[in-house]
Amino acid sequence: MSLTPEQQAEIDELRANPAPTLRAVSEGMEKHLYSAIPVLDHGFVRVIDYMGDDAAICQAARVSYGKGTKSVQNDEGLIRYLMRHWHSTPFEMCEVKLHVKLPVFVARQWIRHRTANVNEYSARYSILDREFYIPAPEHVAAQSLVNNQGRGEALQGEEAARVLEMLKADSTRSYDSYEAMISQDGQQGLARELARMNLPANIYTQWYWKVDLHNLLHFLRLRADAHAQYEIRVYADAICKVVADWVPAAYRAFEDYRMGAVSMSAQMMDCLRRMVKGEVVEQSTSGMSAREWREFQDMLND
Numbered sequence: 001m002s003l004t005p006e007q008q009a010e011i012d013e014l015r016a017n018p019a020p021t022l023r024a025v026s027e028g029m030e031k032h033l034y035s036a037i038p039v040l041d042h043g044f045v046r047v048i049d050y051m052g053d054d055a056a057i058c059q060a061a062r063v064s065y066g067k068g069t070k071s072v073q074n075d076e077g078l079i080r081y082l083m084r085h086w087h088s089t090p091f092e093m094c095e096v097k098l099h100v101k102l103p104v105f106v107a108r109q110w111i112r113h114r115t116a117n118v119n120e121y122s123a124r125y126s127i128l129d130r131e132f133y134i135p136a137p138e139h140v141a142a143q144s145l146v147n148n149q150g151r152g153e154a155l156q157g158e159e160a161a162r163v164l165e166m167l168k169a170d171s172t173r174s175y176d177s178y179e180a181m182i183s184q185d186g187q188q189g190l191a192r193e194l195a196r197m198n199l200p201a202n203i204y205t206q207w208y209w210k211v212d213l214h215n216l217l218h219f220l221r222l223r224a225d226a227h228a229q230y231e232i233r234v235y236a237d238a239i240c241k242v243v244a245d246w247v248p249a250a251y252r253a254f255e256d257y258r259m260g261a262v263s264m265s266a267q268m269m270d271c272l273r274r275m276v277k278g279e280v281v282e283q284s285t286s287g288m289s290a291r292e293w294r295e296f297q298d299m300l301n302d
């Protein structure tokens with residue numbers, strides 16, 4: 001379970017005490033405030049706070065004294081124009097602060113996104129919970145044969161069972177030793193900052209992560225993508241749903257001009273123009289490497 005009854009009670013109390021405000025409010029985001037969206041077996045994403053909405057993007061773009069909005073269509077058109085032309089700073093005027101609980105190996109990928117503010121749970125100060133990510137059987141997969149940085153078919157039968165058993169047993173054994181080392185029962189007890197060395201990378205950590213909308217969309221573009229590892233992609237997918245509710249027009253533009261778009265090289269554009277004119281272009285006449293040609297074919301056939 002991702003939340004204890006006490007943690008849920010704290011969230012319920014916060015949600016039960018709304019305060020009036022003059023700030024921009026996104027109705028779609030209000031429903032997410034404080035609630036935990038479960039991810040993986042023990043993780044979650046919670047919206048702690050946010051600033052701005054679709055109108056705030058237009059307000060900043062127009063450097064307006066008032067709300068900055070015109071009509072809904074006019075605003076959406078502006079947002080789409082900004083997204084299409086990489087005019088990114090108006091999107092930086094919106095921010096979100098998330099509380100995320102995630103396995104350490106996922107946190108290592110996530111922390112590479114440097115354009116956010118982070119405060120992580122201290123394992124020097126506190127004792128980590130006995131919670132490990134154990135993949136669901138369909139995600140216990142073999143090394144991919146075509147992609148060195150990915151997984152292929154799910155393991156089957158005895159091999160799958162043996163792998164799952166090893167993951168569980170090793171996690172439990174490491175945590176038992178961690179507890180035994182820090183225990184003050186009849187011994188001095190090893191410092192927490194040292195005992196944690198023994199913990200595996202599938203143990204859960206938590207952090208507050210604050211980021212502006214422009215950089216969040218950059219994160220989502222990379223981590224909600226099919227090439228991202230499943231275990232970080234499910235967090236990105238959960239955040240995508242939150243962003244769609246928070247800034248629906250910006251999210252639609254993001255889907256159209258980033259997630260659903262492709263970036264073509266000069267050679268690809270040249271081939272495309274020749275193909276539109278009726279020429280049959282082969283890899284040998286494309287000016288592209290075999291790999292780039294394959295990627296081009298994937299773009300056209302997707």
Ligand SMILES: Cc1cc2nc3c(=O)[nH]c(=O)nc-3n(C[C@H](O)[C@H](O)[C@H](O)COP(=O)(O)OP(=O)(O)OC[C@H]3O[C@@H](n4cnc5c(N)ncnc54)[C@H](O)[C@@H]3O)c2cc1C
Pocket residue numbers: 112113114115116215218222223227228229
């Ligand atoms: C599918 C996938 C596979 C990956 N594989 C690997 C891997 O094998 N090994 C590995 O090490 N990483 C890997 N990464 C991580 C990747 O290289 C980036 O570090 C990560 O995606 C963060 O991207 P970013 O730097 O654009 O984001 P952010 O850190 O959020 O930065 C956003 C942008 O700000 C600018 N910026 C921020 N900080 C600086 C800075 N200090 N100097 C200059 N410009 C800056 C850059 O323009 C950057 O694009 C992988 C990522 C993905 C999505």
